Amino acid sequence: MRFIKMHGLGNDYVYVNGYEHTIADPADLAPRIADRHFGVGGDGLILALPPEPGVEADVRMRMFNADGSEAEMCGNGVRCVCKLAHDYGITAANPMRVQTGNGVLSLEYTTNADGKVDQVTVDMGAPILEPAHVPVAPDKLTPTDQPQTFRLSIAQSNELLTTTFVSMGNPHAMIYVPDVHAIDLTRLGPLLERHPAFPNRMNIHFVQLHARNEVTMRTWERGSGITLACGTGASAVCVAGVLTDRNDRTITAHLPGGDLTLEWRESNNHVYMTGPATEVFIGDWPD
Numbered sequence: 001m002r003f004i005k006m007h008g009l010g011n012d013y014v015y016v017n018g019y020e021h022t023i024a025d026p027a028d029l030a031p032r033i034a035d036r037h038f039g040v041g042g043d044g045l046i047l048a049l050p051p052e053p054g055v056e057a058d059v060r061m062r063m064f065n066a067d068g069s070e071a072e073m074c075g076n077g078v079r080c081v082c083k084l085a086h087d088y089g090i091t092a093a094n095p096m097r098v099q100t101g102n103g104v105l106s107l108e109y110t111t112n113a114d115g116k117v118d119q120v121t122v123d124m125g126a127p128i129l130e131p132a133h134v135p136v137a138p139d140k141l142t143p144t145d146q147p148q149t150f151r152l153s154i155a156q157s158n159e160l161l162t163t164t165f166v167s168m169g170n171p172h173a174m175i176y177v178p179d180v181h182a183i184d185l186t187r188l189g190p191l192l193e194r195h196p197a198f199p200n201r202m203n204i205h206f207v208q209l210h211a212r213n214e215v216t217m218r219t220w221e222r223g224s225g226i227t228l229a230c231g232t233g234a235s236a237v238c239v240a241g242v243l244t245d246r247n248d249r250t251i252t253a254h255l256p257g258g259d260l261t262l263e264w265r266e267s268n269n270h271v272y273m274t275g276p277a278t279e280v281f282i283g284d285w286p287d
């Protein structure tokens, strides 16, 4: 089976063109192909597929984390699906409509001198703020006077963290700290990802504010662990910062793998994310 290795700011996935190959059990394949020692290596597996019947879209994305769990959306991934669909002749639509687990999203892209997709702006849709729809279990959290912000107790280490929640179709928790590089993500990430207050687990972001238009963030992803970037997470960070009056509606997010530009547009309540999509290599997998 032919695969394409791509990444968005180092958030790398193994991509398969579902117009050419059918994968019977992607949840089973994802951990095997994403293994960085015994497989191709990546944060997971992403399929570019025909849209489902009746869905008005140019292409469909299904996204599987490295543990095989399927997620509703992947920001870095959908930019790369746009690149795959354009560069491999599935569609030349611009804007491109991509069916995702969070509805059909509209993407606009630029191409480089070779005519291949370079930068992509994704209309990520409206954030989901109702705690029950993130979802979080309010009875396992302590509310604060800040919107969308709760105290979270970690039983195993007797720690208390202040956390803001936003869904971009997938769930995100933001924790603001003075220095993201002082955080032991390997220790805290798993404890928070699987906290009893999160029925569907959680993507975890530690955020350091530099200015009202600039943050640095580090991420522990649900189902994949530490990643170099998280597009839905950066979108959630932008929203959380506006809700808690930390940042303005347009920010630059510095992630370990590079920068994303985010805008939570007041006119239509949608979040817009702009960043690169990069192809690294192609290969063949024996399955």
Ligand SMILES: N[C@H](CCC[C@H](N)C(=O)O)C(=O)O
Binding pocket: 011, 065, 070, 071, 072, 073, 074, 075, 076, 077, 170, 171, 203, 221, 222, 223, 224, 227, 229, 230, 231, 232, 233
């Ligand atoms: N781990 C995430 C999916 C990938 C999100 C991230 N890679 C992005 O770019 O948005 C989840 O289970 O919700």
